[in-house]
Amino acid sequence: MKRRKKKLSRGRDWSELQVEVLMVIFLKIGASEVLRTAGSVCRSWRKVATEEPELWRRIDMTNHGYGSDAFVLMDPTRRAVDRSNGRLEEFLIEYFGDDDLLQYLCDRTSVLKRLCLISCWQLYDESIIETARRQPLLEELQITFGSFSEKMTEIVGRECPQLKSFKFNNTWYNLPPFGPEDDEDLVDDEGAFGIANTMHQLRHLQLIGNK
Numbered sequence: 780m781k782r783r784k785k786k787l788s789r790g791r792d793w794s795e796l797q798v799e800v801l802m803v804i805f806l807k808i809g810a811s812e813v814l815r816t817a818g819s820v821c822r823s824w825r826k827v828a829t830e831e832p833e834l835w836r837r838i839d840m841t842n843h844g845y846g847s848d849a850f851v852l853m854d855p856t857r858r859a860v861d862r863s864n865g866r867l868e869e870f871l872i873e874y875f876g877d878d879d880l881l882q883y884l885c886d887r888t889s890v891l892k893r894l895c896l897i898s899c900w901q902l903y904d905e906s907i908i909e910t911a912r913r914q915p916l917l918e919e920l921q922i923t924f925g926s927f928s929e930k931m932t933e934i935v936g937r938e939c940p941q942l943k944s945f946k947f948n949n950t951w952y953n954l955p956p957f958g959p960e961d962d963e964d965l966v967d968d969e970g971a972f973g974i975a976n977t978m979h980q981l982r983h984l985q986l987i988g989n990k
Contacts, residue, residue: 794821801827802834810838814855828862835863841873841897850875860887869893877901885913893919900924904931911938921946921985929970929989936977945978946985 796804801824805813818828828834838859840852853875860867860883867888872880876899884891891914896902903926911917917939923946936942947970974984 794823796823798827798831802831805834810835810859811840811843811852811855814859832862832864832866835859836866837869838863838867839869839871840875841871841895843873853880856880857883860884863888865890867891869895871895871897872899873897874899875901878903878906881906881910885910889913890916892916895919895921896923896925897921898924900926902926904928907931908934908938911935915939915941917942919944923948923987925949929973931973932970933973933977936973941980942978943980944983945974945981946983946987947989948985948987949989 805817805828808817813828813834818825838856840856840859843852856872856875857880860870865888867884868890870884870891870893872895874897876896878901881902894910894914894917896907907922907927908931911920911934915938918941920935920939920942921944927947929947932945932947936945970989974981
């Protein structure tokens with residue numbers, strides 16, 4: 780009896796995907812996955828990951844690490860900023876943001892419209908103020924947990940006249956009401972007046988855990 784030969788079906792060559800298709804895929808999976816895995820699958824994928832600035836107009840490095848473990852993302856994040864070629868408009872980081880990273884960001888883009896900083900305890904007022912001065916197109920600023928005072932709100936509002944959304948959140952919500960004997964600095968109205976006096980284009984305000 781003659782044996783039947785099995786036909787070998789040729790699998791899809793994923794390296795031949797069109798640039799437009801790859802762009803959609805990369806945008807779906809996000810900057811972190813492109814930097815760590817997808818961008819190194821093959822030569823054609825790497826070419827798109829490194830030579831298409833439009834891919835890096837939004838860099839989201841949140842929900843990818845906790846505490847000190849997140850600092851391994853510092854160098855990949857800098858590479859992503861470089862790849863944006865000055866077109867970066869949205870920058871979101873969690874845990875590992877510091878003064879040097881924000882300066883690095885401002886040295887490479889001046890068209891930032893959205894900045895989100897979550898639990899960036901290595902950042903202080905001076906860095907936020909300097910960033911605001913160098914990013915006049917900023918429309919959305921989110922600061923959730925960190926070493927910041929309410930006093931910087933007025934400067935940020937003055938330096939970013941197009942600010943439409945401002946979120947400034949901390950952890951005071953889980954404390955009992957303050958009494959007369961409590962530290963008055965913690966219930967200072969200066970931050971509120973800073974917002975009211977300077978952020979004239981504001982459409983969205985979020986103050987969670989803020990006395």
